[in-house]
Amino acid sequence: MALSRKKATTQLTGRIVFPGNPSYNAARMEYNRRFSKFPRVIVFCRRTQDVINAIKWARERGIPLRARSGRHSYEAFSAINGGIIIDASEMNKVTVDRKKMVAHIQTGNPLERVYRKLWNKRVALPAGTAPDVGVAGLTLGGGIGLLSRKYGLTCDNLEQVEMVVASGRCGAKAIIANKNQHSDLLWASRGGGGGNFGIATSYKFRVQPISTVSIYSITWKWSDLDKVFPTWQHFAPSVTNRLTSTIEVSSKKVGKIESTGQLLGSAEELRQLIRPLLQVGTPVKVMVRTVSFIEATKFFAASDLNLEPKFKITGAYGYQPLPRDGVRIIRDFLAKAPNQHATVWCQSLGGAGSTVSRIAPTGTAYPHRNAETIYELSARWRNDNEQPRNVQWVKRFRRALRPFVIGDYVNFPDLQIKNWPKAYYGANFARLKQVKRKYDPHNVFHFAQSIPVGNKLKKK
Template structure:
């Protein structure tokens, strides 16, 4: 029988644990000093440098079961890695074991039922490739290297959310290894409270090894692209943008990016290094029908510097921001939910957005509403469906650079925007910010319900390397 140890006793990896796991593990195991260890411990955020005592790269669910059971028996601190793209770096733990799901990359699409079965190591670029082969898409993120698992468990903001909801809203079922080493399937019909918690509650409740999603007809051809305006017209652009959103159809998926134009092959050299307001646009419907709807975004407060909106493929548009977030740089995020933009909020954004410590930092707003706002708020753990925007302030620095000026800029902009925010925050945009910010992500009612689910499925808080929800203690 597996010994259940309280979370306070969880410890670093021991030789006895490694020996026990080797007897029942079919995947790859990496200890410090092994060939491949240094590469295996790399994650997207280069600012995170934790050194696990063991990385257990699972080959299937049997390896996940073996790792959870052995870690429980030996009292080993455990982290879960899917895509490794989380800004807080919760895919790694210092000295403990990383339950690495990155090799589980199977995707199976049922084009008749319009369903996609997705393993926990799949990145959204691979999901798009498989679904688009059948003219389908699953609402999932904005960067192709993002892991489907972490994205879904935190909610799932993405290009298609206004049309078909968050990634978690499209989840049909999930295969889960629980803290007591059992394999269950959570859905509306079975383990329904666990299923509720998985849709927004993060990695607190078990190791999800595969997901089943609804897929929707889209593409491959879509009307999409990017419009750039000069920063000196930022206030006029943001006000016009706000006004056009009041009656925007669900198919119009947009955002705002306040930044220095990168040196990118898709941009003319005349704008490289120039402060700009970027308006990424996607029409989630037939391209011809989108021309009239998208037109106002192409003429906000005068002619744009660059207009790259046109027929393209959904997969190409999904990679639009990839060059801005390469793996290995240092990242620090600060985030708010915002109501509809007021003139005062716009003025504050414009005042702070270009006080940048370097050209790699930027601020982005994701337009919510539409199908994000429509479900019953109590239907899933995700919170807050009333917000109009998710603001994400991105401090970015090169390896070897002093991170402090970059982090300070992000914190100052975030603090300046606090009076204009709802008080809530998207949990996937949180860094290591403490219990108060976790509370802000869920609110007292949902946090109490999540704590009750945690008490049922993980009463000793075994899964605690995450935006943690303590069992039974809202």
């Protein structure tokens, strides 16, 4: 629908960075250096009113916009050429009400700061591992991590969101979504994905008491893959929900398999629980210890540092363990990886009383409640000339595994997935479109894989 535009009267507020400003280059870059986009302006908002002004400014001038917080979108959905980036990263207050066991967390916070601020009050929010991932995007897409099986996804603990949505012909307004008002928007904010309905400025989460946890790491040689991977796949969803674990298989060239995990319990109990893993293949290194929860977050964060700067990643869910043919595909692809920085990573999510699977697939917008595990297939590189073969490898790998896995996690977006609405949202897509029509009828918030207002999907 063509809208006649209102006179452009709104001014940008907050910290405004235009091209030519010395900080422009740093301000425009995404975490994934595969992308290099050049926005017309970037606004670092400090108050909700700055977000409202930025959306109005963009709408009055017909300038496309993107919401951005932690910049970790795999496909750079928070960046744009020629448009305005509305960045929440300087809105980073955290307050904890220990009596009510809730935390108010502004959306500009990276996970490391969330964990640290909550730890000061000895509480925790189940969230992801990488320290600089934004709580903003993580929550809106789901939020998986080492407390998932016991306490659910990050979005399962979201009680309220403040969001600036488009209003009227060229306006914007802040609204509160919780179980009593705009409950459909709260439902959509729990797994519907970032950037679709408006710009979230603040979250209210339920939090959990925390003190010490026990963690483990076991490494094996690559040649143990055929024994270790199936054992982990049967073990991880069947063990107590107080233990969430991962397995990562490197390229054959690096030659390593590592499983890690976190138990809400003692090191002794953890040693007992992981016996099936200790007894398979020939572990070359084993670590089991009890640490403070904040130390555990640092342990899991460490593996996400110092990686190659450009990457292509795709995700998928395991609703059941891979058969032998599936494990063979993993072995074959990692044996012929385009470079050594290619991996398959897997985390347990469901099974044995897991809180993730206790919620119905339609209970929140996040649909993959019955998956036992989640996979990430990744290739990383440094130089542009390596890109085509790495991207192709991920594409072929995904295709080869398709008979054995289902869908993808909206927070591991992949532009190569044609039927992404089904992959990310399953049966929830129809309801997400209704919410979209209600809160963003003019499709102000759109990008290559955004939820459409009508039935047509956006062309890439």
